[in-house]
Amino acid sequence: MPDVFTPEKRSWIMSRVKNRDTSPEILVRSLLHGLGFRFRLHHKKLPGHPDIVLPKRRKVIFVHGCFWHGHDCPRGKRPATNVTFWNEKIEKNRQRDHEAQEKLGELGWTSLVVWQCETKPLEQLTDRLLKFVRGT
Numbered sequence: 001m002p003d004v005f006t007p008e009k010r011s012w013i014m015s016r017v018k019n020r021d022t023s024p025e026i027l028v029r030s031l032l033h034g035l036g037f038r039f040r041l042h043h044k045k046l047p048g049h050p051d052i053v054l055p056k057r058r059k060v061i062f063v064h065g066c067f068w069h070g071h072d073c074p075r076g077k078r079p080a081t082n083v084t085f086w087n088e089k090i091e092k093n094r095q096r097d098h099e100a101q102e103k104l105g106e107l108g109w110t111s112l113v114v115w116q117c118e119t120k121p122l123e124q125l126t127d128r129l130l131k132f133v134r135g136t
């Protein structure tokens with residue numbers, strides 16, 4: 001398990017994912033993979049079906065789209081029409097996310113939520129993932 005990365009290694013990892021047109025989830029997966037961490041995808045038995053699961057470390061990562069999961073940011077802005085419909089739908093998602101994380105916590109799992117809008121700058125995301133996975 002790599003614990004220290006040289007600046008060269010780090011920029012190499014980032015250069016591999018930087019300019020690709022990838023979804024936020026694939027971006028996070030590519031970074032983790034580049035960092036040398038082993039993970040599983042969409043663990044069906046865990047509450048909320050986390051996007052990324054690191055079984056040995058008992059850690060999970062959710063990559064949330066700002067709109068569908070109701071992030072308080074410009075991307076999470078709700079449409080001006082059908083307000084009630086969208087509010088109900090998105091609040092339901094938020095509630096479900098919250099419950100899933102609570103249940104995971106009770107089962108001894110630590111979760112990290114990466115919002116779509118937080119996947120850039122890449123340098124910052126890389127640091128955040130490293131900190132979370134290593135538990136520092």
Ligand SMILES: [Zn+2]
Nearest residue numbers: 066071073117
């Ligand atoms: Zn956001």
